[in-house]
Amino acid sequence: MALALFPLLISFLFLLPVSSLAQTAGNITVGASLSAVENSSWISPSGDFAFGFHQLEHNKDLFLLAIWYNKIPEKTIVWYANGDKPAPRGSKLHLTSDQGLVLNSPHGEQLWNTSQTINGGVVDSGVMDDSGNFLLIGSNSIVWESFKNPTDTMLPSQKLDKEVALSSRRSETNFAKGRFRMVLKSDGNLVLTTINFPSDYLNEPYFESKTSAGDSDLSSPGSQVVFNESGYLFVLRENNERFRLTPTITGSTKDFYYRVTLDFDGMLVLYSYPKIR
């Protein structure tokens, strides 16, 4: 019955797909860089995802460092770094061994970096993989990944731990942080809620999964939000039971690209788009 109240829509977008060419094989070594100019990106081996600079619509001299679905003709951004600080034309992204990814403006101002999350580790390479995850690898382990630092979107195979929030953007084309959050709280309850600017204080939720330990003597608390390989979004409980958030879908992830996005109006939406064969 919770499903009836849940503000989640399935939206099928059938636009004419065109193909595009893969330029690199997804593996990027330390020392590599990208400039904030048109068409500057690193592409996953299959060509499905690109990581690079997206030119903002309202100002052609500002760029967003982002990941997008590279074969969907309508630019579909699934992750972004500097939503609150767009990069002026000519800014540079460097892959460094000590700070991982570093984005500098042409005047040398640092706009964004991954150094805090890397936490003293050493980076050997970066990988734009075919699931849409950008990873930094050091000493054969993952030191940073975009899947663990989400913005407004989840992709199939992505999992969110407790207290890791999705944040809506300000508007369709403004990538600054907006008013809505989706977060699995420490008690295991998944909430959709607004925040009070400029603080990050969460208001009363407008949706909750009621999967905290306290909601029933019998229930096991939520431990992760999972968007699985088949395109199903659910709260995984500690006892491995699932609280499903999305309805049954008919298309396979072999034939469709899926994403779940917390839209700028606060709606959590499952989108699909047919792949080109």
Ligand SMILES: *[C@@H]1O[C@H](CO)[C@@H](O)[C@H](O)[C@H]1NC(C)=O
């Ligand atoms: C990326 O390339 C480097 C150098 O060619 C190699 O040592 C490393 O193993 C590769 N990493 C991955 C994840 O393929």
Ligand SMILES: *[C@@H]1O[C@H](CO)[C@@H](O)[C@H](O)[C@H]1NC(C)=O
């Ligand atoms: C960027 O790519 C698009 C599509 O391939 C092309 O039409 C455009 O001319 C390119 N722009 C630049 C500056 O290379």
Ligand SMILES: *[C@@H]1O[C@H](CO)[C@@H](O)[C@H](O)[C@H]1NC(C)=O
């Ligand atoms: C990296 O970014 C953080 C903010 O996320 C900032 O506090 C820090 O100064 C930056 N690091 C460097 C070396 O500029």
Ligand SMILES: *[C@@H]1O[C@H](CO)[C@@H](O)[C@H](O)[C@H]1NC(C)=O
């Ligand atoms: C994803 O979850 C759905 C619903 O629980 C399940 O039917 C499906 O088998 C799962 N897919 C994978 C790849 O685990």
